[in-house]
Structures are given as structure tokens and as C-alpha cells.
Amino acid sequence: MTSEAAKRQRASGRPATIDPDAVAGLALDLFAEHGYENTSMEDIARAAGIGRKSLYRYFASKADLVWGGTEPVVEASTLAFGSFHQQGKSDADVLAGLREAAAAGAAVIPDLSVTRGRLRLIAEHAELTSRSYESLAPQREKALAFLVESGLSDSAARFLSAAYLATTFEAWMQWAAGSDPDPVPYLLAALEVLRVPLEKAGVG
Amino acid sequence: MTSEAAKRQRASGRPATIDPDAVAGLALDLFAEHGYENTSMEDIARAAGIGRKSLYRYFASKADLVWGGTEPVVEASTLAFGSFHQQGKSDADVLAGLREAAAAGAAVIPDLSVTRGRLRLIAEHAELTSRSYESLAPQREKALAFLVESGLSDSAARFLSAAYLATTFEAWMQWAAGSDPDPVPYLLAALEVLRVPLEKAGVG
DNA sequence: CATCTTATGACACTCTGTGTCATTATGTAA
């Protein structure tokens, strides 16, 4: 039994026999070998030795096999947002908070080569690229909350958080397209195009 | 025969009998009445008095019925980018070019109330919101080309165009959620969060 | 061993999106 399976273990009842991480990795291998659209959910289930319905119990969609494991990144970013405030820094320098959060998110990724493979697969398929808006929604919410707490108007905070997500995603894509080991310089360069509006205001 | 059908008319052969605009409008009505996911392509085809296959000949996907008619907006934005350069303005003020392009795009929309309805439908369905990345791709390319021509590095231009699209989309969504007649103030406010990096450089 | 909990997968279903192909309608030329 893997650690992932152990996590799902309850006090009683049948324990999980499927390791989601292993299945996702296997799916990524199949996608790399035969192509994303040429690999059906049934193919993946068969290769994993499980049923198609069981596969859907762990992954709500085919895209979830690629977009996945972002919870630790969001969690690390959220912690960075929180500690940034706790350090009593100025609200005027919210951009520094965004930079720290982006870097903190990147820092918790265990295997960057796997992430690079996932991002390249995402870049190659519009169906997966589109998914970014949904998949990054939790990060957007955390950034929005941070910006509102920093004193920005709701409207300005929404604009800035939208730009924050779009630029950092673009940074990750640029990093994935190359071979540089460290994504952080890309993230910092991306955030250079952002600024906090002087009036901190929205429309009007 | 409508003007739209006339546009598709060739020198010879059977002329089109289906008006895509009418079909899309009818589809929007059905979505509003029964909900997006409760309305199948077959329902729409039946209501329009055509076959499902014919419906797919005019609209590549169900989402295309909602995301559609953006070509004039892209065209107007592109023209604004071009005339901005022709006026011999400084490359340093590329943000003004982005503002003009965004406003020019909004100016060519014939019926804003229809656009508001479409955007609200998009806001309510993650499936449609996700589509923004693909649907806005042409605008992203035009903005990217403009920024590169303005002297930005390819990397910085990609970051800025990503932020441009994300913020203007967010502006449209905020406008659609309210009742203000003019979307331009939202667009201008959104672009206030952008800046041109001083070194105009990318990573490194 | 009995029982409870949960994973599992078989079955059936709707819907999206695609491909093929015969048919029909209409404009143009002989």
C-alpha cells in the first residue's frame, strides 16, 4: 500500500488498492507514447488493471490526470500570503507578496521534471490549456483575498489577481518550453509587468 | 435570405438557407430558458428546423454558439494597433496602444445587451469560461505582435499580452455582471494594473 | 465468524463531436 492509499484509509472498511499517483504517472506515459487524444480513459484503466468507473472515482475527468497535485502549491502560496502580512510589511508593496507567493509555490514541487512534462503536454493541447482557468481558480481566490486584505478595492484586486494568474501561468509555460532548471526567474520576470494602481480604485 | 446567408453565397451551387446569427440567437434563448447543459445540440437543431449535422457545419462546438462573432472585435483592435504605430507615437507608451485597442474593440460591438447576455452565460458555466483562453487566442497573437514591434523582448511581450488578455476579459466580466452601459471604463481601469518592465527584458 | 464499510466494476445511458454518403436544391452554361 502506498502513502497515497494510506491517506484515504478510514478506520474500517476495505482500504484503497489504487494509487492515484501511480495511475496518473502511467497515464502520462501513455499520453507521451500514443498521444493525448489517442489514449482513451478505457485504455488507461486497462493499463492500470482497473475498471473505467474506478478510474473516474479518482479522476473526475481526463484532464485531471494531467492537471493534478496542485493543492500543495496553492497551500504554500497561501501560507506565503499569510506570513507576508504577519511580518508587518507595508500594504503598498503587495507586489512583493505576489512574488513571494509565486516562489513559495514553486519551492514545494518535489519533482520539477515531472511538472515540466505535464506543462509541455498542456501546452500542446488546447483542451488542456483551457483548463488552466478552472485549475488555477483556487490560487486566484487566495490571491484575491490577499489583495483585498492589502487594501485594494474589490475591482482592482480582481484585475490584479487575474493578471497575476495569467502571467505566472505564462511564466511556467515559458520555463517548461526551455531547459532551465529553476522556474523562479521566469516567475519574477513575469510579475514585472504588474503594478498596483495608484488610486487602488476600480471603475469610476 | 439574410445578409449572413448572402455572404456565404458562391458563384454557383445551392445557396445557404441557414442563418447562423439567427441560430445562435435561438440557441441563446434556449440556454436562457432551459439552462446551458440541459439544452442539447439536438434540441437546438430541432428548434431551428435543421439537422444536428447541419448545426455542426456552422458551429464547431456547443461553446461556439456562445463564443462567437469576435472576429470584428479582433479586427478593430488590430487596426488600432496598426494606426497607433502609424501615428509615430513613442514605443515607451505601449500601454496607450493597449488601451486604444481595447476601446476600439468594444466600439465595434453592435448590440452590447446581447454581449452582456453572452458574458453572463459564460460567467455561469466553467465550461464556457475556460473557453476564453482559446477564444481570445487571436487577440493574444495580435497584442503579442504589437508589443514585439514596440521593442519589448519576446518574453516580456508574452507576459504582457497574457496580462492584457486576462485583465480585459476580467473587465468585460465585471461590466457584464453590472448594468453600466459603457464597458470602456472597466477596460481602462483593468489596464491600470499593467506596466512595461523597464529593462524590457525577459528572464536573466 | 459475523458484520460493517468501502472499493470495485458491470451495465446502461446521454451527449458531444466526427466521418461517410446519398440526396436535394439551386445557380450556370450549352
Place this chain on the structure above:
DNA sequence: TTACATAATGACACAGAGTGTCATAAGATG
């Protein structure tokens, strides 16, 4: 008027995503 070319049309069939139901299997607990 008669071919003829062109393109719209829709009938049929199909793969695959995603969902719902339900009987069964398997392991943990008492």
C-alpha cells in the same frame, strides 16, 4: 429546356467522455 456543377442537407453509424445505478468483492473490526 436540358445538362451540369456546386454545395447544402440530413440520415446513418461510430468513438469516446462522463454519469447513474447496483450487485458484489474484499478487508478491517468486534
